[in-house]
Amino acid sequence: MEIFDIAILGGGMLGSAIGWGCASRGAHVAVLDGGDVALRAARGNFGLIWSQSKGDGAPSYAGWTRDALAAWPALAETLSGFAGRDIGYRAQGGLVFCLGEEELEARRAFVNRMHNQGASDLRLLSRAALLDLMPSCKLGPDVLGASFQPQDGHINPLMVLRGFHAGLAAAGAAHLPGADVVQIERDAHFKIHRADGTAVQATKLVVAAGLGTQRLATMIGLDVPVRPVRGQNIVTERLPPMLPLPASALRQTIDGTVQIGITNEDDGDPEPRTRVMNLSTMAARAVRILPSLAQAHSLRSWGALRPMTPDKLPAYAQSDTHPGAFVAVCHSAVTLAAQHAGPLAEGILAGRLPDAVAAFHPRRFHV
The missing domain is CATH 3.30.9.10 (D-Amino Acid Oxidase, subunit A, domain 2)
Known part of the structure; x- marks a missing residue:
């Protein structure tokens, strides 16, 4: 039986980014995927590459997100090439509109709080400043202002996923859709049994299965609550x-x-x-x-x-009971895609997750 370097359990945005990041660095990768029937979060992703509403009280998350935004221009160019079309990446800034005085004051307090946590570029714009920024935009009279983060932007999430899948194919990865994982065994290698009776062997594995993460993570000795x-x-x-x-x-x-x-x-x-x-x-x-x-x-x-997850932050870990088995789950897989394809994939290949994600270990849910 063929033995892969890494098996990725989940072919959505997160699993595809990690898989491509590993495959593009020379690993022989298999992506086990639910196929078109999977409940892909990417299908409902709004397409924002977004930092301004993330990291309040969680500096590690804020830093992880800022680093992702900095790496997105290069990733967007690469993925557009794989997808065969512009994936829609635009990063001229992003807004959170405030309707009425109550929303404006709440947003002002949020911006001030984020400034105290190091988000120096985030600022609150008055209605007049908004109209100066977007003179052709016909805003309704209830819009009194907005927060503005110049590094934020947006993208076509389905084209991002298409780009990752095309990149996986170009890197020689195997895409194996259509059957659920029912059991994971650990011997000299991981043996992943599927509902159709097939099995896949790999030296390492990554559980990145979205809403299926909790069930699969228990098979490698990790408790990762996901709802x-x-x-x-x-x-x-x-x-x-x-x-x-x-x-x-x-x-x-x-x-x-x-x-x-x-x-x-x-x-x-x-x-x-x-x-x-x-x-x-x-x-x-x-x-x-x-x-x-x-x-x-x-x-x-x-x-x-x-x-x-319970605190809405990502969760990343390597199993203590199953060395070489990792888990990754988050609700912001588009914004963080550059990190997942970059330093996270590098850490998985090296057998040690980057220090930047130490705060996201799921043990925090059980303290």
Whole structure:
């Protein structure tokens, strides 16, 4: 039986980034994937490359995110080449709009708090400053200001995933979709048994299976609590340019469509369903920001599930009981993709995770 250097359990955004990062450095990689039936968080990702709302009270997360943003330009160029088209990476800054005085004051307090934690580039813009920044943007009267982070941006997450998958193929990785993992054995190598009766052997393995992470992590001696948090999205028809910068829950893509989102429904429901009440609330807020959207046609709406840890931060670890077995899970796999394909993959190849992720060990959930 063929023995791979590394088996990645999960072919979504996180697993594909780690797998490509390892394969592009010469490792013989197998990606075990659920295929098209998998509940991919990438399908519901809003597409932001985002730092301004992350890291409050968690400096390690803030630093990990900032480093990811710094590495994204080079990664975007590489992935566009693999995908065969522009993956939509734009990083001219990002906004969080404030509707009314209460939201403005809450955002002001947040910006001040983040300044005290080292986020010196994040700033609060008045309505007048917003109009100076985007003179062609017709904002609604309820928009009183916004926070602005000049390093933030956005991307097409499905094209990112396509780029990683094409990069895996170019690096000679094996993509093995369509069957769940049912057992992991450890002898001279890891032997990964699948529901279709096949097995894969590898010297190392990485559990990066999103909502399936908790079940698989127990097979390598790790307890990593993960729950589903639903997000819903709306996308409109193609429209004339109206929003030059992406915002939290509102962005215009390079194709001209406007994407509206995204909910955080932490209700324990394991289905990626949509709900009219939530969609209408999202749409109403978007129209308050950009009144011209009231005339736009909605083309489709959808829901997806994010894998969320109890404190909403990533979790990375190597197993003490199964050396050479690693776990990785996060809800921000697009923003952090450059880190997962870079230093995290390098650490897995070396057999030691980077010091930058030491704070994200899942043992913190059991103290």
